[in-house]
Amino acid sequence: MKIFQLLEMYSIKPETLDTFTSRRNAFAKLGSFGKKVAMAAIPVGFASVAGNKAYAATMEPLDVLNFALTLEYLEAEYYTKGLAASGLIPAGKDRAIFELIEKHEVDHVAFLIAGITASGGTPVSKPTFDFTVGGAFNPFGNYEQFLALAQAFEDTGVRAYKGQAANLMSNKALLTAALQIHSVEARHASEVRRLRGLKGWITQNERGAGMPEATQAVYNGENNLMQGGVNVTTVTTIGSDGITESFDEPLTKEEVLTIAGLFIAA
Amino acid sequence: MSKTNQVKEDTKSVFQNKGSRRNFLKYSGAGIATAGILLMGCEDNENMVPDLDGVVNLGSGDVGVLNYAYVLEQLEAAFYINVVTNLYRNISDVERTMMEDLRNHEVAHRDFLKAALGSNAIGELTFDFSSVNFNNRESVLATAKVFEDLGVAAYNGAGKLLQNPDFLLIAGKIVSVEARHAAAIRSILDSDPKSFAGNDVIDANGLDRAFEPAMVLNAASTFILNKINASQLPTS
Numbered sequence: 001m002k003i004f005q006l007l008e009m010y011s012i013k014p015e016t017l018d019t020f021t022s023r024r025n026a027f028a029k030l031g032s033f034g035k036k037v038a039m040a041a042i043p044v045g046f047a048s049v050a051g052n053k054a055y056a057a058t059m060e061p062l063d064v065l066n067f068a069l070t071l072e073y074l075e076a077e078y079y080t081k082g083l084a085a086s087g088l089i090p091a092g093k094d095r096a097i098f099e100l101i102e103k104h105e106v107d108h109v110a111f112l113i114a115g116i117t118a119s120g121g122t123p124v125s126k127p128t129f130d131f132t133v134g135g136a137f138n139p140f141g142n143y144e145q146f147l148a149l150a151q152a153f154e155d156t157g158v159r160a161y162k163g164q165a166a167n168l169m170s171n172k173a174l175l176t177a178a179l180q181i182h183s184v185e186a187r188h189a190s191e192v193r194r195l196r197g198l199k200g201w202i203t204q205n206e207r208g209a210g211m212p213e214a215t216q217a218v219y220n221g222e223n224n225l226m227q228g229g230v231n232v233t234t235v236t237t238i239g240s241d242g243i244t245e246s247f248d249e250p251l252t253k254e255e256v257l258t259i260a261g262l263f264i265a266a
Numbered sequence: 267m268s269k270t271n272q273v274k275e276d277t278k279s280v281f282q283n284k285g286s287r288r289n290f291l292k293y294s295g296a297g298i299a300t301a302g303i304l305l306m307g308c309e310d311n312e313n314m315v316p317d318l319d320g321v322v323n324l325g326s327g328d329v330g331v332l333n334y335a336y337v338l339e340q341l342e343a344a345f346y347i348n349v350v351t352n353l354y355r356n357i358s359d360v361e362r363t364m365m366e367d368l369r370n371h372e373v374a375h376r377d378f379l380k381a382a383l384g385s386n387a388i389g390e391l392t393f394d395f396s397s398v399n400f401n402n403r404e405s406v407l408a409t410a411k412v413f414e415d416l417g418v419a420a421y422n423g424a425g426k427l428l429q430n431p432d433f434l435l436i437a438g439k440i441v442s443v444e445a446r447h448a449a450a451i452r453s454i455l456d457s458d459p460k461s462f463a464g465n466d467v468i469d470a471n472g473l474d475r476a477f478e479p480a481m482v483l484n485a486a487s488t489f490i491l492n493k494i495n496a497s498q499l500p501t502s
Contacts, residue, residue, distance in 0.1 A: 092459075093459040096459040096460050097459055097460065097462070099460075100460040100462075100463060101463075103472070104463065104468065104472040105472070106472075107470065107471050107472030108471075108472045110471075111471040111472060111473070158442045161438075162435070162438040162439065162442065165425065165431075165434050165435065165438045166431035166434055166435060169431060169434065172426035172502065175425055175426050176422065176423070176425060176426050176476050177473060179421070179422045179425045179438070179441065179474075179476065180422050180473035180474045180475070180476055181472065181473060181474075182438065182441070182442060182445075183418045183421075183422055183441055183442060183444075183445035183474040184445075184463055184468055184472055184473065184474050185442075186441075186442035186443075186445035186446050186449070187445050187446070187448060187449035187462055187463040187468075187474070188449075188462075188463065189442075189446065190445070190446035190447075190448075190449035190450050190453075190462065191449050191450075191453060191462040191463070194449075194450060194453060199363075199364075199367065200446040200447070200449060200450040201367070201371070201443060201446045201447075227378055227382075227436055227439070228382055228432055228433070228436050230378065230381055230382060232374060232377075232378050232381075235377050235378060235380070235381035236373060236374050236377035236378065237373070237377075238370045238371075238373055238374040238377070239370075242367070242370035242371060242374055243374050245367065245370070245371055245443070246370070246371040246374040246375055246378075246440070246443055247374075247436075247439040247440065247443065248438075248439050248442040248443055248446075249439065250435060250438070250439070
């Protein structure tokens, strides 16, 4: 399958991403994207050195906003193209749902650009996206694939914002705004998942029926049972499925870039 | 039996049904001891001693904010325990599973926060759900919608009040699940296909709501019999 060749090309091996070297390699292969996200000053790999915490690799608030903007560009363009693809999204309920999601993503792009500019920063420019990943996917010609990638993007968005919250603690207004976007992404994720016949929440680290194997990186680590040093199974009668559904897990910046990087052509 | 007692009985029955003696031991034993570690290093909380007049004092600092979250999770857990033990008429399989899932998630949040707070945790609250007709789908789902949207707005507003990044991350892990719930409830309750993230909760910038604790507690107080003192919570 072509997708596996692509994963090879990007050196994306989720099972080895925890090591310094593979992270650095995966990041280097993303090339221009890394520069666009303006994180040149950040020592990639610090995350694994300093501990496996989503916020271990600290970013300044403006860098976080540009990182978020890149994801919002991706989502906004995806839905704009999806809505423009004739005969793709069924009229009625489905179309109404995606019109609303697209509106929110476009709103997020505008909001972040305004916020970055107002904070004295320079918004990153929109990358060139390839949602077919070099022809491996056909999301604008196949509604099932469109839905599957939408689910992957929304579930990734939730994890990405969560992973950056701590980097915004120095600016309470930005933190609150990011949280307000974060929960909208979670609403989207829930709705898209349910539209696909899944539950709105993530059980263990299951990507769910019909999701391409290439999207597994979006779900790895969601089966975590340790919260704040507490093994939650020891403090509740709820089983591990329910516990994993109850806590969404963060992704590091590097993990998010590895996922999003698949769809960035330049 | 009063409504309040009904909730207590239902709570008890859930633990009797799902929690064997083994689970009870699990709950009361090592887990708590481990859990206490989480809040070590936070301010020692003399204000956890209940006020003489029976008012529940949430405390200050991060402990206060987490106790505030614990109030909301206790409320939601008690509500869904009631829903699941008294399912509304003609409930579909999909909706029954959803109600059971939500009950599980809120109980997990509640139990986790209690353990995380350790000796700083407020006690068990008592609730009044007499305004809810548990036999009636609309009544149950409309109440669920209020609770889930309120929970989202509460966590969104509370993030900035936390000092410890570990607690902020945990709050973030919980709030997105509340948002997933809110969207699901809205989706099955409302005929408008855009209700899952409707413009009654999402503004023109595409932002969800963020409420201050006072506003949230005021809204929740309709269902909470205890008086709650949130005066020591951080305000910014």
